[in-house]
Amino acid sequence: MTALQDQTREVGATAAGKRRVIVCAGTGCVSNGALKVHAAFTHALEEGAIPFDLQFKPESGHLHLSKSGCQGFCQMGPLVTILPEGILYTRVKPEDVHEIVAATVGRGEVLTRLLYVDPVTRGACKGYAEIPFYKRQTRYVLKDCGWIDPEDLGEYLSMGGYEAAKRAYLAMSDEAIVGVVTASGLRGRGGGGFPTGRKWEAARRAPAGKKYVICNGDEGDPGAFMDRSVMEGDPHRVLEGILIAARAIGADEAYVYVRAEYPLAVKRMRRAVHDAEAAGILGDSVFGSGRPMRCVVMEGAGAFVCGEETALMASIEGLRGMPAPKPPFPAQAGLWGKPTLINNVETLAQIPRILNDGPEAYRAMGTEKSPGTKTFALTGHVVNTGLIEVPFGTTLREVVLEIGGGITDARGKARGEMFKAVQIGGPSGGCLTPEMLDLPLDFDSLKSVGAMVGSGGLVAMNQETCMVGIARFFMQFTQRESCGKCVLCREGTRQLLGMLDEVMEGRAEPEDLLRMEELARAVQKGSLCGLGKTAPNPVLSTLKYFRGEYEQHVLHKHCPTGACKALAKPHIVEALCKGCGLCVKACPVGAITGERKKAHALDLKTCLKCGACAAACKLHAIHGVLP
Amino acid sequence: MTTTENTLQIDGRRVAIDGERNLLELIRKSGIQLPTFCYHSDLSVYGACRLCLVEVEGRGLSGACSTPPEPGMNLRTNTDEIREIRKISVELLLANHDNQCPTCPKSDGCGLQRLAHQLGVEKVRYKSVLTRKPIDASSHALVRDPNKCVLCGDCVRVCREIQGIGAIDFAHRGHEAAVLPAFGSGLAQVECVNCGQCTVVCPTGALSPKPEMDETWRDLSDPDLTVVAQVAPAVRVALGEAFGLPPGTLSTGQVVAALRRLGFRHVYDTAFAADLTVMEEGTELLGRVMKREKLPQFTSCCPAWVKYAEHFLPELLPQLSTCRSPQQMFGALLKDRLPQSLGIPREKLRVVSVMPCTAKKYEARRGEFAKDGQPDVDRVLTTQELARMVKAAGILFHELEPESFDMPFGLASGAGVLFANSGGVTEAALRFAVEKITGEPLPGVDFHEVRGEAGLREATIRAGGLELRVAIVHGLGNAKALVEAVREGRAAYDFVEVMSCPGGCVNGAGQPVGRERDGRKKRARGIYEADKTMPLHKSQENVFVGACYAAGLGDIGGEKAHALLHTHYHGRPLAAETRSEERE
Amino acid sequence: MTTLSCETPETQDHAPALMKILERHERRRDRLIPILQEVQEEFGYLPEEQLKAIAAVLDLPAAHVFGVATFYTHFALEARGKYVVKLCDGTACHVKASIPILEALQKRLGLSDRKKTSADALFTVETVACLGACGLAPVMVINEEVFGQMTPQRAVELVDELARKEGGAP
Numbered sequence A: 001m002t003a004l005q006d007q008t009r010e011v012g013a014t015a016a017g018k019r020r021v022i023v024c025a026g027t028g029c030v031s032n033g034a035l036k037v038h039a040a041f042t043h044a045l046e047e048g049a050i051p052f053d054l055q056f057k058p059e060s061g062h063l064h065l066s067k068s069g070c071q072g073f074c075q076m077g078p079l080v081t082i083l084p085e086g087i088l089y090t091r092v093k094p095e096d097v098h099e100i101v102a103a104t105v106g107r108g109e110v111l112t113r114l115l116y117v118d119p120v121t122r123g124a125c126k127g128y129a130e131i132p133f134y135k136r137q138t139r140y141v142l143k144d145c146g147w148i149d150p151e152d153l154g155e156y157l158s159m160g161g162y163e164a165a166k167r168a169y170l171a172m173s174d175e176a177i178v179g180v181v182t183a184s185g186l187r188g189r190g191g192g193g194f195p196t197g198r199k200w201e202a203a204r205r206a207p208a209g210k211k212y213v214i215c216n217g218d219e220g221d222p223g224a225f226m227d228r229s230v231m232e233g234d235p236h237r238v239l240e241g242i243l244i245a246a247r248a249i250g251a252d253e254a255y256v257y258v259r260a261e262y263p264l265a266v267k268r269m270r271r272a273v274h275d276a277e278a279a280g281i282l283g284d285s286v287f288g289s290g291r292p293m294r295c296v297v298m299e300g301a302g303a304f305v306c307g308e309e310t311a312l313m314a315s316i317e318g319l320r321g322m323p324a325p326k327p328p329f330p331a332q333a334g335l336w337g338k339p340t341l342i343n344n345v346e347t348l349a350q351i352p353r354i355l356n357d358g359p360e361a362y363r364a365m366g367t368e369k370s371p372g373t374k375t376f377a378l379t380g381h382v383v384n385t386g387l388i389e390v391p392f393g394t395t396l397r398e399v400v401l402e403i404g405g406g407i408t409d410a411r412g413k414a415r416g417e418m419f420k421a422v423q424i425g426g427p428s429g430g431c432l433t434p435e436m437l438d439l440p441l442d443f444d445s446l447k448s449v450g451a452m453v454g455s456g457g458l459v460a461m462n463q464e465t466c467m468v469g470i471a472r473f474f475m476q477f478t479q480r481e482s483c484g485k486c487v488l489c490r491e492g493t494r495q496l497l498g499m500l501d502e503v504m505e506g507r508a509e510p511e512d513l514l515r516m517e518e519l520a521r522a523v524q525k526g527s528l529c530g531l532g533k534t535a536p537n538p539v540l541s542t543l544k545y546f547r548g549e550y551e552q553h554v555l556h557k558h559c560p561t562g563a564c565k566a567l568a569k570p571h572i573v574e575a576l577c578k579g580c581g582l583c584v585k586a587c588p589v590g591a592i593t594g595e596r597k598k599a600h601a602l603d604l605k606t607c608l609k610c611g612a613c614a615a616a617c618k619l620h621a622i623h624g625v626l627p
Numbered sequence B: 001m002t003t004t005e006n007t008l009q010i011d012g013r014r015v016a017i018d019g020e021r022n023l024l025e026l027i028r029k030s031g032i033q034l035p036t037f038c039y040h041s042d043l044s045v046y047g048a049c050r051l052c053l054v055e056v057e058g059r060g061l062s063g064a065c066s067t068p069p070e071p072g073m074n075l076r077t078n079t080d081e082i083r084e085i086r087k088i089s090v091e092l093l094l095a096n097h098d099n100q101c102p103t104c105p106k107s108d109g110c111g112l113q114r115l116a117h118q119l120g121v122e123k124v125r126y127k128s129v130l131t132r133k134p135i136d137a138s139s140h141a142l143v144r145d146p147n148k149c150v151l152c153g154d155c156v157r158v159c160r161e162i163q164g165i166g167a168i169d170f171a172h173r174g175h176e177a178a179v180l181p182a183f184g185s186g187l188a189q190v191e192c193v194n195c196g197q198c199t200v201v202c203p204t205g206a207l208s209p210k211p212e213m214d215e216t217w218r219d220l221s222d223p224d225l226t227v228v229a230q231v232a233p234a235v236r237v238a239l240g241e242a243f244g245l246p247p248g249t250l251s252t253g254q255v256v257a258a259l260r261r262l263g264f265r266h267v268y269d270t271a272f273a274a275d276l277t278v279m280e281e282g283t284e285l286l287g288r289v290m291k292r293e294k295l296p297q298f299t300s301c302c303p304a305w306v307k308y309a310e311h312f313l314p315e316l317l318p319q320l321s322t323c324r325s326p327q328q329m330f331g332a333l334l335k336d337r338l339p340q341s342l343g344i345p346r347e348k349l350r351v352v353s354v355m356p357c358t359a360k361k362y363e364a365r366r367g368e369f370a371k372d373g374q375p376d377v378d379r380v381l382t383t384q385e386l387a388r389m390v391k392a393a394g395i396l397f398h399e400l401e402p403e404s405f406d407m408p409f410g411l412a413s414g415a416g417v418l419f420a421n422s423g424g425v426t427e428a429a430l431r432f433a434v435e436k437i438t439g440e441p442l443p444g445v446d447f448h449e450v451r452g453e454a455g456l457r458e459a460t461i462r463a464g465g466l467e468l469r470v471a472i473v474h475g476l477g478n479a480k481a482l483v484e485a486v487r488e489g490r491a492a493y494d495f496v497e498v499m500s501c502p503g504g505c506v507n508g509a510g511q512p513v514g515r516e517r518d519g520r521k522k523r524a525r526g527i528y529e530a531d532k533t534m535p536l537h538k539s540q541e542n543v544f545v546g547a548c549y550a551a552g553l554g555d556i557g558g559e560k561a562h563a564l565l566h567t568h569y570h571g572r573p574l575a576a577e578t579r580s581e582e583r584e
Numbered sequence C: 001m002t003t004l005s006c007e008t009p010e011t012q013d014h015a016p017a018l019m020k021i022l023e024r025h026e027r028r029r030d031r032l033i034p035i036l037q038e039v040q041e042e043f044g045y046l047p048e049e050q051l052k053a054i055a056a057v058l059d060l061p062a063a064h065v066f067g068v069a070t071f072y073t074h075f076a077l078e079a080r081g082k083y084v085v086k087l088c089d090g091t092a093c094h095v096k097a098s099i100p101i102l103e104a105l106q107k108r109l110g111l112s113d114r115k116k117t118s119a120d121a122l123f124t125v126e127t128v129a130c131l132g133a134c135g136l137a138p139v140m141v142i143n144e145e146v147f148g149q150m151t152p153q154r155a156v157e158l159v160d161e162l163a164r165k166e167g168g169a170p
């Protein structure tokens, strides 16, 4: 039985078989109208005179209408879950609500038309357990994410929340806590995979006195949203992790640094802190232990580099977020010069369960060197995009083909054969190719192929994606986000970007590729902080695995995908063209001419390479430019 | 721990660790000069230029400036990889640089140029990405050319950490990052005090003293004008450095000779005016001490400090001595006396100062120091500029026969010369004041208790039942701390000497930028030597100073003296408070 | 005698809204970033006057405050439009063709990468790196409202609709 089914049962059990309607209120579903759906439920229930609670009330026998954080399948949102049956409705509109209340809530009937349809089997899936996207996952840290009401401390408590923290404060020594974390083999999810136990031990051993814990929720990788989902969907779990960390190292103050693009996460974390204070969990004496603990939620202001720990601390101190040389490490001299433990959101969110279930249970998941599970943001050209969690060691094949449902083309159609690459780890990561489909995803395997787990962004790309373009995209990102402090990163990324532009515009010479590699390595080796040290990874990795594609651009001034505008040579394939004239209408500059029913011709001199014609042509007769 | 345990290896040689703060210090100690742009032993570690990279076995490349030494480390400082990365770094900088060496103010001592040369950069492999930005020439003292900045941040840190000001800082980020005054306005519109210490640490021509050589040449070649020079004390121990002499070499006579060759009609010694300052300021001090008012009296001979006080300590201004700086006393005096004695109209006289200082350029243009629109001091050349003019004229400095200053304004006591050193103004004042109080000749003229290098030095001088509590600070950050201590009642003084430059005017921003590590000390020593070799050691012994009072200045601190030799101050807004309309 | 008068000049009349924010943060320098955030919230952007006032009250060099304000992309030193359209150009959105949307919007409003605010001060169009709703790529946010699975056409329609609401010509 998968952990997921476990969890469905658990939620069901807590609610004592009670009927419950969960409307996903994560950012994705909200932007698809989830709040209107929620309002429609209130309305419909009132109308139908069905008594309901909007809050978790264990003793009440009424229906519980709740909002949850992201359930990971935003693409199909708004999502509505009905318990105890565990029915999942997708793409729910306010108009559907009346029927749901009447049929499902009232009579226990399933509305097939709102169920998710497995694109392969064409069968309707009743609940999570049947949906391929969820079936393959192991939701460990996301256990309650998307189920419980993130704004309801009571519900978190009812599920055993803060039990681990309580034990840590009242019944465990700091050594013992660190011991459990070390034994679990937990490695930091902030990108580097540094053993968490070792980090805690260093901070614990730092001379007593003022110490801080920082929870890094900056999540700047442009294509990742795992930490956000945890903060939005299960904020108390994060807070509990922070509390335990503080107890373990002897800190009495914590900062949660959340990037500014996540207003809802900021709100939920603040709410969690507020409620925990009101409940006496945070405050002068945590669980009556006599140990004080305070927590401040700070919002970033738009700087990727502030995810780097020294820059983050500078930002908390009110300064420009420029990284500083290490040593001193944060554990020695961090925030305001005091010993500081800094961990990622997901790292900290694992802690309560590790303490509860014991390190062995944790080690039972994942691989020997990378125990546990990892959340990934699966996006790009795959059928199912969304937030997923799998044990380390799961292969790329399982993730992309099974959970992701396979690759799609530019029009969103499933086209398995079009799999080209997966970019993992965002701007500091690298590319995985179809040859690596059986590569287990874990810290060390990924490193061995020049990629990294990074934050956990997984972007699938189809054949229509130009890899030089992807390298350029990341280079532009890091170049914009470089803090500008050190020469190799500030000037080097700028030059690399310029070189990539030359490749894409057909102005590069063969020796430019060597120069580019040489510069990329220098930037990697010599930069001050992780941003610069990893910024060249996408270039180096695409150069390694898709060198031919670069060479096409350089030697033949040709972009095999047609994505590079400057190199595109749109032309009409005579044999395919039936002379329908659709392209003539679509072309904004009149570059296409021809007689009806005869093959048309395209004049390259007038053509803007906009691709409108290719999009218009039903027979796909226009090649050399992307629609 | 035995010494063998406390060692590490540098390029295969064992080196003992002896309290060095970072690998860079240790590597330098072992006789290897690593290139650096962003390291300065007086400033905080920044770690940005990545030129000091070394290979630490087992750790990869690390910045030597920011890595503490650990026993057992094995370092390599000169591998192919390191050289290549350094070369790439320099090329990257040059690809975003306005490469104008021949016409660059830093041409002679530019770190970037030197490094490119040393590393054998013969071609820049990268395309230029320079987007030209306007040069900021708003300040009278400095020129800021952002197109030559390598963003090492030395200037930012010196201004913040040594001067306690923060007039310039990093702005924007990534490739747009720049060092700017607030809101990108001109240096003249913000709280920059023109000390020029940022130009001293700047490895390139991005921050440099504003030159006045062309104007001076023009004056010198104008037959209608009479051009005279005054030479500050600090110049004589530093000009030689520009010609390869060791720091501190006293070359007063050659300086005078060179100036005459350049066409200056008369060459005078600013130390003369310093003697005058001692009389005025000492008398002012004694007056305040007797009345117990406006104490401590702060010196006013450093125009950067004066501007600092005007910006940041307006409530302190009444406590500043009202004395003009020696430069301005001299300017006023010369413009008052020379037209008469030389029989020329005032507007045909040009007074050019040769100063170790950039702030003096600004000072000379303060409205208070002009009469009928004509400034008391027309041009201010730095020691660096004088050196360049000497070279331009082809004068072989080494072969110059020493010459003497013109009289009467060329006579100075050693006390006047001491003004160049931090503590020197105090010592000169004490040589006057103590004698004045006791009415007896001093047994010895040296006040060793006020000499030294510490940023804050304190002494209590007992004379005739009176206790004079003096304090000496250099670096405005130290001044700021002292004022705070006085405010909070943690310290109390009668007399406080403030010089903005570390070590005083000998290390002013107009001096040749020395590369020798104890150059500072040597210059200071040169000044004390100069005092020793001079016939007079006390300002009150300077007969021509006495003659000046007799021949028109009247009483010390009297009305006429006040009109010519004293000034007033006014509070100035900070950049934070200036309204946009007030900026140009 | 040797004491100094120590009143710091506090007489300036700063905007009351600003002073409230500063007081709420106890005039702490380390609160500079939240202070700037709230000031931007209050004034729509960070006017130079307010930055100077912040520097004066917190006793920080103005260059420092300017340096912090220009480091973070969320701070705007110039007035922005009534509607701030943020188009995501994070990885997920980029591979799902966010740039054509940007181009369409810029064309519709007469904007460019440099000129970000329309002449009528109604719209500001910016790109951001990932809004964290990648599952809905490409994503666009207008003020606080998130729109997923955008197309150039829909984006322009949304803008047209707002322009009509404001009574402005297209």
Ligand SMILES: Cc1cc2nc3c(=O)[nH]c(=O)nc-3n(C[C@H](O)[C@H](O)[C@H](O)COP(=O)(O)O)c2cc1C
Pocket: A187, A188, A189, A190, A191, A192, A193, A194, A196, A199, A216, A217, A218, A219, A220, A221, A304, A305, A306, A307, A308, A309, A310, A342, A343, A344, A345, A347, A348, A455, A529, A530, A531
């Ligand atoms: C440029 C850069 C960006 C980073 N961004 C993040 C981030 O968004 N979130 C995060 O947790 N760690 C980020 N990190 C890693 C952190 O510096 C730090 O290692 C991490 O928060 C430690 O937590 P962990 O031990 O739990 O992984 C970043 C590092 C670099 C160099």
Ligand code: SF4
Pocket: A305, A322, A323, A481, A482, A483, A484, A485, A486, A487, A489, A490, A527, A528, A529, A530, A531, A532, A533
């Ligand atoms: S590597 Fe880049 S981001 Fe990091 S300190 Fe250097 S310039 Fe800044």
Ligand code: SF4
Pocket: A570, A586, A587, A588, A589, A590, A591, A592, A602, A606, A607, A608, A609, A610, A611, A612, A613, A614, A625
């Ligand atoms: S690419 Fe655009 S411009 Fe070129 S022919 Fe097709 S529609 Fe016309």
Ligand code: SF4
Pocket: A572, A576, A577, A578, A579, A580, A581, A582, A583, A584, A599, A600, A616, A617, A618, A619, A620, A621, A622
């Ligand atoms: S739309 Fe396609 S088939 Fe029709 S004329 Fe154009 S190229 Fe030919």
Ligand code: SF4
Pocket: B097, B098, B099, B100, B101, B102, B104, B105, B106, B107, B108, B110, B111, B112, B113, B148, B204, B205, B206
């Ligand atoms: S700063 Fe140096 S490298 Fe640049 S132009 Fe001046 S002398 Fe040449």
Ligand code: SF4
Pocket: B101, B102
């Ligand atoms: S060094 Fe070369 S480039 Fe420079 S001035 Fe001399 S000849 Fe010209």
Ligand code: SF4
Pocket: B142, B158, B159, B163, B165, B166, B167, B168, B191, B192, B193, B194, B195, B196, B197, B198, B199
């Ligand atoms: S001249 Fe002095 S005050 Fe002005 S910017 Fe330079 S260091 Fe700062």
Ligand code: SF4
Pocket: B148, B149, B150, B151, B152, B153, B154, B155, B156, B179, B198, B201, B202, B203, B204, B206, B207
């Ligand atoms: S102005 Fe000079 S000292 Fe300042 S950052 Fe630029 S190069 Fe460095």
Ligand code: SF4
Pocket: B194, B195, B301, B302, B303, B304, B305, B356, B357, B358, B359, B360, B499, B500, B501, B504, B505, B506, B507, B508, B509
């Ligand atoms: S200490 Fe001397 S050189 Fe330095 S600014 Fe003051 S007067 Fe000028």
Ligand code: FES
Pocket: A024, A025, A026, A027, A028, A029, A030, A069, A070, A071, A072, A073, A074, A075, A077, A078, A079, C135
């Ligand atoms: S927001 Fe509802 S599934 Fe992500």
Ligand code: FES
Pocket: B035, B036, B037, B038, B039, B046, B047, B048, B049, B050, B051, B052, B053, B063, B064, B065, B066
């Ligand atoms: S001197 Fe070490 S990084 Fe610049």
Ligand code: FES
Pocket: A222, A223, A224, C088, C089, C090, C091, C092, C093, C094, C129, C130, C131, C132, C133, C134, C135, C137, C138, C139
């Ligand atoms: S990449 Fe656009 S929302 Fe994440």
